[in-house]
Amino acid sequence: MTKKYKVALRRASSYELDEVYEALNFTLDAIEEWIPSRFLFEKLLLKVNLLAPKRPELAVTTHPSIVQALIKVARKKGHLGEIAVADLPGHLYADRKEELLRLTGMTGAVEIDDNATATILSDGGFVVLRRDENVVLKELTVSKRYFEAPFVINIAKLKTHAETEITACVKNCFGIADTSTRKRAHFSLSINQLCNAIVDLYLARPPELNVLDAIYAMEGNGPTHGHPRFVGLIMASKNALALDFVAAKVMGYKNPLNIPLLNIAAKRGIGPSSFDEIEIIGVEPDEIEAKGFIKSSSSLRLLPTWLRGWTHRWVALSPRLREEKCVKCGICADVCPRKAIRMDPLPRINRAMCVKCLCCHEMCPTGAMEVHENMLMKFLRM
Ligand code: SF4
Ligand code: SF4
CATH class of the missing domain: 3.40.50.11440 (LarA, N-terminal domain)
Structure with missing residues (x-):
């Protein structure tokens, strides 16, 4: 065929x-x-x-x-x-x-x-x-x-x-x-x-x-x-x-x-x-498989596909600042689609406004904005 x-x-x-x-x-x-x-x-x-x-x-x-x-x-x-x-x-x-x-x-x-x-x-x-x-x-x-x-x-x-x-x-x-x-x-x-x-x-x-x-x-x-x-x-x-x-x-x-x-x-x-x-x-x-390839730690991967859309809020990775790596450039605040980050002088995240899109992590030039797994995510990994 x-x-x-x-x-x-x-x-x-x-x-x-x-x-x-x-x-x-x-x-x-x-x-x-x-x-x-x-x-x-x-x-x-x-x-x-x-x-x-x-x-x-x-x-x-x-x-x-x-x-x-x-x-x-x-x-x-x-x-x-x-x-x-x-x-x-x-x-x-x-x-x-x-x-x-x-x-x-x-x-x-x-x-x-x-x-x-x-x-x-x-x-x-x-x-x-x-x-x-x-x-x-x-x-x-x-x-x-x-x-x-x-x-x-x-x-x-x-x-x-x-x-x-x-x-x-x-x-x-x-x-x-x-x-x-x-x-x-x-x-x-x-x-x-x-x-x-x-x-x-x-x-x-x-x-x-x-x-x-x-x-x-x-x-x-x-x-x-x-x-x-x-x-x-x-x-x-x-x-x-x-x-x-x-x-x-x-x-x-x-x-x-x-x-x-x-x-x-x-x-x-x-x-x-x-x-x-x-x-x-x-x-x-x-x-063709690259043996031992390390996938992203996206929690969504651990759930059945039909559950993923609405569970994102509870199991998604979230941004977490590593202060010693931050150069206070403000890029994270600029790229945030929800305006959830305020510079003071380090970036402060308003968790109620954050949708966990991780744009701040993606665009941070120093890697200071890391990704953090919550407890449910860690439980799912066990
Ligand atoms: S983008 Fe990274 S280095 Fe720049 S202010 Fe935000 S966390 Fe700090
Ligand atoms: S994860 Fe997205 S919504 Fe949350 S602070 Fe970062 S850029 Fe803003």
């Missing part, structure tokens, strides 16, 4: 450019007509993950070697148009564009090609979309550059996420939204609301192709403060959810539908709802 979705994988032992190029070339060759010839003269947008100005070896951002290899593969395929490499980091980092692009290695990555540039997605402004078919974000403001790009390649990083458990290709599309849309997505206590908002953003303009950087992934409490973990894989697919299904298997999930984001995405029909629909190419399916 022909399977509806294809996901190609190739092992790579390092970020050495020749090896990454070979692996990427293999995965893209395995996907039929990954860039149709009518796009060879069009602009190509590589939507990377540039969450924060961090060095590539910390595994927070897409590695520049993947970007360089993709530019080389596209040129070999005959692509002649302009190539832009871009993301929209947490809004406070958007003001530090040069530092962000330099530290993450994107400035250097595009130097191999005269017609490639690195930038941030807010350059060029935003468009406001009205989408009544969306579940949470009926109105959303997204990057104009992304929305109008003729061909988008989504190059995500495989990471854990303290709230959504996994961040890979579907979640990477959250980075197209402006700050206000992101805050509205995080506004509710319900994890289902956040996951639906992520899918709303994905559906605003799905990428044509998806690549996942899983040579070094992030394990533990990602997406910013987890730990790099060697996995040794590059993955590609035309369908983001199919790729995330296989990525979940790499992380050790037996059933990806136990991850609320993938469950909701599957129910909304953006991709497969079981492995039966996915053809895995390049690595034997029973050999």
